[in-house]
Amino acid sequence: MTSELPTDIARALPSQPQKERFVEFVDLMRVLADCVIANDYTISDELNSAIHLAPAGDQVFTKAVTARADKIPPKEARLLCALAIGQQDLFIDLEKTDLTALAAAISEQIRKDEIRFPYEFGRKSYDVYAEMFEEGQAVLTYSETQRFLDATPAGVQQYGRFVTGPFGLLRSRSTRQVHSGRRIQAFHCSDTMCDLVHRVHLSTSDAAGINAHRDRFNSFLGDDDKKPNDWFSAADEIRDVPAIMFSDAHVGVAATLVGDGLSTDELRALVAHLLDTTSGELRSDVEDFLRVDAAVETVGALDHAQLMQFALLAREVPLREALDALVESGEITVPSGEVRRPVVNRDRRSGAFGLMPELGVHGLRFASPDEGFAMLRLRHELGSLTNLEDLEEAEELAWQIRDIEGETLAERLDTFFRVTDPAECIERLVMPRRVHVTELARRLGVTQGLSGSDEELVARFLWKLGYPLHDEEDPRAEFWRLHQRLSGLAKASHTPGSRETEEFLGTASKFFRELERYLAESLAFSAWALRHDHATDPNPFEYGLEADHARGMSFVQEAADQADSVMTFDYLSDKLDLYTLIRGFEFLAKSLVAIEARSDDYLRSETDFPAYARGSELKRFPFKYSVPYLNLTARARERLSEQMREISRSLQRGKVNDIRNEHHHYRKTASGVEQIESALREIEISLRTLEAAGLSLVEFRLEDAIHDRWGRSEYYFAAPRGARHVVTRPSGYDWLGLPELDLPQYVAPGAVFAEPNEVLRFRRRIDSPYTQLWGDYPVRRRSRSSALSQSGVEHSGAEVRNT
Structure with missing residues (x-):
């Protein structure tokens, strides 16, 4: 139900x-009001005669x-009346105005290209801005705007049912409000700790007749004592936008x-799918200007x-x-664990709950920053x-x-939801009854995987509801399982009736493959974490599993x-032998100590410190060196370098590489068993050391958070x-x-x-077409801002956001 319209509007x-x-007329006027035009813009006869x-x-x-x-030419005067919509009374005869001809x-x-919009999807406009302007600026002049629009695609925006784009103004089958007018998210400022995409306002022509006569036209509206009706808001009331919000x-x-x-x-695949699966709807929507035979060939x-405009027609x-x-x-x-989100448009959320579309392994959902929403x-x-x-x-x-x-069923149900794990809620109330599974799937939009296991279905439901992905996979679980199994087989070898040698050999082969993977991933991560300058990385404190x-x-x-080694080592090879990996920790430790001896070479210029660190005495920037290892405390540096040396020594002392190379010749002898057990002990000690230091590429998860009335908080993280x-x-x-x-x-x-506990922390970045698309983002511009324009309330690089 819409709210009640003012009397004059309801009468009209x-x-x-x-x-x-x-409502459709208002949408068309919003299109015209928001567009960018050139100095030589003229109103067409077709547009004029439709009004x-x-x-x-x-x-x-x-x-x-x-x-x-100061007469106003008739065409300009007529269109200005239409753009004004009305005052106390409506200026437009809706029965006689030809909306189809007006849209055409x-x-x-x-x-x-006589009417233009900025293109706000993807990174094309963002990259063009970076190429054109060295500095970030809030407003582009008319000439800068024209140059910018010349280098970017035709803007795809949607006003109600009308979608602008390369193919003109097309009619969508869904009503949406996806437009920004002459504003576009275009650049990142120079502050490396600021992750906001700053907005730029484009300038339309003031010289074109429709704009040049605007002030004069307003003077003809008069000073009526009656308060004019808000016709634009009336269109929103008719749509019931306040409730939709x-x-x-x-x-x-x-x-x-x-x-x-x-x-x-991927966008081509999406549009091809829509062309083939919408019962001919999308094909008929584009048949007037594009012949579609095989959808894949067409897209x-x-x-x-062009693809975006097609997608919004559906x-x-x-x-x-x-x-x-x-x-x-x-x-x-979409690899397991990846969540795709809008990037340049990430601040464009929907409704009062601030819903953002997200794509994960279970499909699309709309999530809210409100922790209680799910x-x-x-x-x-x-x-x-x-x-x-x-x-x-009941x-x-x-x-x-x-x-x-x-005391009552309603009270028990309320308590049940408050004390029960969300997954268990679904397992107990939904999964036992097929009718409930079907109905919940319909309500949440789950159309895939309905024949999967209960565990898979529960995960899909939780995802659609807005709960975070909980990938419980421990990348080291298989290694430790094999370590335990191999230790058991070695011990069993002391006594009669132990398992046959073939079982030992099979387990050992798998174990050493896992060990090599463990050491390779940990060695690369350790070197990257301690050597790479995270503060200036386009993706600060994020570890890409392949690229990094x-x-x-x-x-x-x-x-x-x-x-100083008589041997040469190749760490850039796809296949690294165990000995090379073991020596790698030794080489890394030596290089870190050597870097420390010439630390002044890695000092960061104070001008490269973020602005807040140069001005605030409360917020500090501890990364004064470009090598993270040098920013650690003296105690941490000494301990880490010694641990890495000891890992290399321990694995060599245990003759792990020899055992790996000779395990195929294993025989049940006392000396052979002792060697195996010694190697396994050294391996366990070394890799436990890596895990304790947090360098084994195992994720920690927030287990608990405690907050007190004074604003103090403690966040407790746990790992396997x-x-x-x-x-x-x-x-x-x-x-x-x-x-x-x-x-x-x-x-x-x-x-x-x-x-005592400020340590390096990193978020996992999964390599995929999505991360490749945004791989070298952001591209920072020099800032024109004064200190007064900086936010003093909530820093964009903060770990805890106010929502």
Whole structure:
């Protein structure tokens, strides 16, 4: 139900069809009001003839075109009346105004580039801005705007049902508001700790007649004592935008994710899927200007902007279902653990809950920064599955939560949701009944994987509800399982009846492969964590499992080349032998000590410190050296370098490489068993040391957080096999851009840069088409800002965000 319209507006729009025509007319006027035009812009005859004025509009029009001085030309006066919509009364005759012809006229001028918009999806406009402007500036002049638009695609924006783009103005099958007018998110400032994409305002022509006469036209509107009606707001009231703003599911649109989160090839796959699966709807929408035979061949010739305009023509629900289907089929590759989000458009959230589209291994969802949002949805959706007025259903629910105490069923249900793990809530209330599974899937938009296991379905439901992905995979679990198994087989070899040699050999082969993987990943991560300048990286304190592994190994190669060794080592090879890996920790330790001896060579210029660190005495920037190892405390440096040397010595002392090379010749002899057991002990000691230092590439997860009335907090992190770390806040070091404290992350307790517990922490970055797309982002501009423009309330690099 829409809110009640003011009397004058309700009288002018008495029927629902008239209200709908009015809303579409307002959308078209918003298109014209927001566009960029050139100095030589003229109003076409087709556009002019489509607009018919009501008596109130005719009055203003007559004044404007017959004035003794400063007459306004008729075309400009008519369009200015339309853009004003009305004052006390409506200026437009909605019955006579030809909306189809008006849209067609606007479409023609868009195709001819006479009416233009910025392109706000993906990184094309962002990269063009970086190429054109060395400094960040809030406003582009008219000439700069024209140059910028010449180098970027035609803007794809949606006003209600109307979608602008390379093909003109097309009509969508879904209503959306995805537009920014003449504003665009275009650049990052010079502050390396600021992750905001700053907005730029484009300038339209003031010399074009429609704009040059605007002030004069306003003078003809008069000083009516009556307060004019807000006709633009009336259009929003008719749509019931105030109520839609508070929707928890339907207000979100996938457009910004589709535009920012998909590569061009993935976007082609999406549009091809829509062409083939929307019962001919999308094909019929484009048949007037594009012949579609084989969808894959058709989309192959389309660029990013053309594809985006096509995608926005589709209904929202099929668009969402297409994303889910393509992720499920693998045509859009989303590795386990990756969550794709809008990038340049990340601040464009939907509704009062601030919903953002996200794409994960379970498909599309809309998530809120409000920590309680997912819980509220869980209670609502699961509670809606049971009709408590139905005695049989109520009794079934009572049985399902029979272990929960309470005086009434409603009270017990409330307690159940408060004390029960969300996954268990679904397992107990949904999974036992197929009808509940089907209904919840429908309500949450789960269309894929419905024949999967209960565990898979619960994970999909939790994802769609907005809960974070909990990838419980321990990358070292298989290694430690094999270590335990191999130790058991070695011990059993002392006694008769032990397992046959073949079982030992099979286990040993797998174990040493896992050991090599463990050492290679840990060595690369250790070198990268301690040598790479994280503060200036485009993705600060993020570890890419492929790209940064290679970078880490290049540091090890450099260390090996500088070492005094009679042998040569190749750490850039895809296949590294165990001996090379073991010596790598020794070389890395030596290089770190050598770097410390010439630390002045790595001092960071104070001008490169973030602005807050140069001005604040409360917030500190501890990374005065470009090599992270040098920023650690003296105690941490000494301990880490010694640990790495000892790891190398220990593994050599245990003759691990010899055992690895000779295990195929294993025989059950006392000396052979003793050698195996000695090697396994040294391996365990060494790798436990790596895990304790946080250099084994095992994620820590937030286990608990405690806050007191004075604003003090403690965040407790835990990793597999008992590793723990606590982070306390507030702190002078919480503006560094380290991972937010509610996220899984690599915590390095051994890499202390400020006592007692400020340590290097990193977020995992999964390499995929998505990360490749945004690999060298952000590109920073020199800043024109004064100190007064900086935020003193909430720093963008803070780990804990106010939402």
